[in-house]
Amino acid sequence: MSVNSNHISSLPAWRRTLGVIVIGWCWLPVVYLALLSVARDWAFPKLLPSSLSLAAWRLAFGPGGNLGTSFMMSTAVALLVATLATGAGLVASRTFAYHRRRGWWVLAAHAPFVLSPVILGTCLLFLFIKLHLVGTFVGVVAGQFIFCYGYAIILLIGFWNPHLAALESLARTLGAGRWQVFRRVLLPLARPMLAVCFFQTFLISWLDFGLVAVIGAGKVPVLTLRVFEYLGSGNVNLAAVVALCLMIPPLAILLLNRRLATLAV
């Protein structure tokens, strides 16, 4: 820590200033939204609001606000999608890693991920209508799972390597069954990567707007839809409250465990 501090303090002043500007720039949206959520009478050309009020927060979490419902809905969708995608991604990534056409399968895993969710959702709408999934919780989960499954495979493929294969073989040679190898060898080693994958797929689902809007048809009231609704009705204070509710949980997780994002960049 002291080495780090000494290193930073030895940098030229302009570099330190630029560093502070970049860090400030990253946090600025959070600070600005926090201020916007409590601002009253903040018309042009005032740089700061004349007074502050918690009215928007009370309204959002009050009986008619439905923000609690949206929060629960977003959480349920994202948890389910992340769990399914991480589990399925672990199985598929192992299969791809040991396949002789590994590269092509990994490329195929990019297929859903490279397309715009709104455009893919529009193309799949007919299929989802036929399956009676449009406007339903299951439909939104299924739509997001397509994206997150591909992403999980791309993220987890790097976990499988010759060293791990050798460990598996060693455990099997020593008499361990398939389930024991999974539980005693693979799972403990995979746990950090699975945590990263779970967090990242949770984030994709949590922050999604396009698929929820198209496949969910506006009937699955997640938080991103709420931001859009409040913006549409011109209530920027409430939109800022919901935006903060969207950003604070993943931010808190990131601050507690930066490794969850570091491994994915």
Added chain:
Amino acid sequence: MPIFAPNSSADTLRRRAALAAFVTLAAGPPLWGVGYALAYSFGFVGALSSGFTVEHWQGLGKADSDVARSFGFSFAVATVTVAGAAASAVALSQVLRGTLSRGLAATALFVPLVIPGVVAALVGFQFLGSAGLLARLAWRAGLIAEPDQFPALIYDQFGIGIVLTHLAVAVPWLTLLFIRIHANERVDDYVALARTLGAGRLAAVRRVVLPMLLRRAAPTLTLYFAAVLGSYEIPLLLGAQRPEMISILVRRKFALFDLTQRPEAFLIAALYAVLVFVLVLLVFRKTPSAHVS
């Protein structure tokens, strides 16, 4: 190349089941969607379809075509955004490597990753609008007297607000990416070698640092290009009515009461998907780390 081959028929069965699940649940739906969009655009399916036709595709060649304008605009926005973000991030990563690679400073660079598009658009609107934060600062500096004297940075035909908002979100995490590549690829060692062999400071950056960083980041930059090309929320809230980004045009033409516009919506969707697939394929085949063989 396989690490090891499956050693029993049960293994083979499991592998086939996993591949079948992947094709059905991940690769299949996008391919089905693109196929359906192509079929719709050629008149094979759809509420008003009357058999095979190339009528909708012929409209692409028209000079005043919405489709051509939208593709041109979207490609321009994506190109400027990715080029600007990559250039800024490379520069910041070189200048601030020591400052931003550790501790809470590095954590700050992750913050934009948790900003969804719709919230980025909200913040972009609040900052760039004619009564937004920048306009207020300009008023405070005495540069403008009224909000409408502030230059149009949103709802403009050049997509300035769209580009700036994308840049604001992307530059921090791309900076982090380049810092990590710089460390992992031991770029400093190669720079030292080049300098020992007589390369100047600028030549070392141009011939060693930039090629190493950009080649390694090419897949990520390609995916980011595809993401900006197909972005929806930011152009929806900050873009002009014309020209429109591809996603906006697809949704508009799809949602119109006039069902004769729907084949064109699917034509645009199919064309976009094919272009993105080809782009990704080209870049990933040329990138050794992608291992497409």
